[in-house]
Amino acid sequence: MRVMHGRPAHGVGATVGKRVLGTLGAVALTAGLLSACDGGEEPPADSAATSSPSPEESTPSPEPSADEQEPEASASGPSSEPSGDGTDEGDDSGDGTAEPGEDEGDGASQGEGKPDKDGDKDPKEEEPEEPDYIEYGEVSNRVGKLQQRLKDLGYFMTSVDKAYGGETQQAIFALQKAGGLYRDGVVGDATQNAADDGVVPKAHTSSGKVLEIDVDRQLVLAVEDGKVVKVINASSGNGETYEAKGATYTAYTPRGSFAVFREVNGMHSSTLELGDMWRPKFFTGGIAVHGSASVPAFPASHGCVRVSNSAMDWIWDTWGAPSGTPVVVY
Incomplete structure (x- = not known):
């Protein structure tokens, strides 16, 4: 299994990274003929x-191939998986009466493990988990924090707006290049550590x-x-x-x-x-x-x-x- 320096090479991160990079090559190579x-x-x-x-003979990090690249403004927002397995056990305990000879406190009520009569689910269970990486399109406080860190280190940034757009992607590319990391614009553990460690x-x-x-x-x-x-x-x-x-x-x-x-x-x-x-x-x-x-x-x-x-x-x-x-x- 190949290790992706900028993010984990498994799970949602890897899937999105490959999907996002897939479009970039054709556009970037076409752009090579336009500038x-x-x-x-x-x-x-x-x-x-x-x-x-x-x-690129002595480039310290592996280059993404042409068909893996992404144009700087074509990536979609971050995707995330919903938490849990998509089911809700609920807390309905039946009609509240016990059969003769049964202990009401033994946890053997008929409704245990079933949804309540209205079929409602806990709203918290419906909220998707925040991915463990940051990529193009995300708007969040953690993006703003990263933007400020990049600006403080001297990477070219004109604004801290909490939105991962083209300018932020350019700064992330530069950080990954400076740190010898895989240049995909995705902020995984290695890229975040490079920012935290002040790599310049x-x-x-x-x-x-x-x-x-x-x-x-x-x-x-x-x-x-x-x-x-x-x-x-x-x-x-x-x-x-x-x-x-x-x-x-x-x-x-x-x-x-x-x-x-x-x-x-x-x-x-x-x-x-x-x-x-x-x-x-x-x-x-x-x-x-x-x-x-x-x-x-x-x-x-x-x-x-x-x-x-x-x-x-x-x-x-x-x-x-x-x-x-x-x-x-x-």
């Missing part, structure tokens, strides 16, 4: 890039304001003087080949030390006709960090580094990262 890198300075051709290592990735730089991109763990870190101030879920090049304007390329995100050299404050269409990018900040050739409506838990882009649109707005409007900001990719 793109710019062709102003084209990414390296296939012959030059195929020798580079796949971005470490910076690789020690001075200045730097945008760090961890390709292995698919994370973007906003770092100031060696301190991680924000952790953002990301999706980079998936390592596959693709055709664009008659040429073949490899969806590869290069590693190294770069700097923001061009930025577009708005929606930008790829000159390779690969899709649109929200407020991109280019750091090498046609490769940029940019906002996207689809940021799965696995590599899915043509080489650029996707983050959520709201996270990209934060980079632009709150944190800054103007032209010249160092970008370190590892």
Whole structure:
């Protein structure tokens, strides 16, 4: 039996996890064709890039396969099993009279174990049990508590509204990546423990304001003087080949030390006709960090580094990262 790090691999949790993940792959892979890198300075051709290592070679945790993934806003709410076995023993003790020779207090009344005459059940027995995991769609105080914890740790969260939506899922993906856990967005024991223990990735730089991109763990870190101030879920090049304007390329995100050299404050269409990018900040050739409506838990882009649109707005409007900001990719 495989052990799921983010939740138990049995019972309702496993069933829902597989069901939820089933839809994601097709949508996420389709999204890979809709969000793109710019062709102003084209990414390296296939012959030059195929020798580079796949971005996921050294990923510390198993990746869900493409057909197991879930689009960030398509999952249904949590399912739960009703408590008990669906029957109610009741407490009717018959007509209250005892047969001659019987002891009224011996517990042998005729109605024992049967529903009362009205067939009513205890309302408490009808209430479903709260599942032992948290997943997309749940609205509860425990979700609010988790959101606040993630925000306090520096994972990108803009609100604490007690509703597990797309933004919370992005933060959970980032937490699971930082902790080397299975990236399914479901908060089981291992993921909850990671939040409780304060798991946060470490910076690789020690001075200045730097945008760090961890390709292995698919994370973007906003770092100031060696301190991680924000952790953002990301999706980079998936390592596959693709055709664009008659040429073949490899969806590869290069590693190294770069700097923001061009930025577009708005929606930008790829000159390779690969899709649109929200407020991109280019750091090498046609490769940029940019906002996207689809940021799965696995590599899915043509080489650029996707983050959520709201996270990209934060980079632009709150944190800054103007032209010249160092970008370190590892």
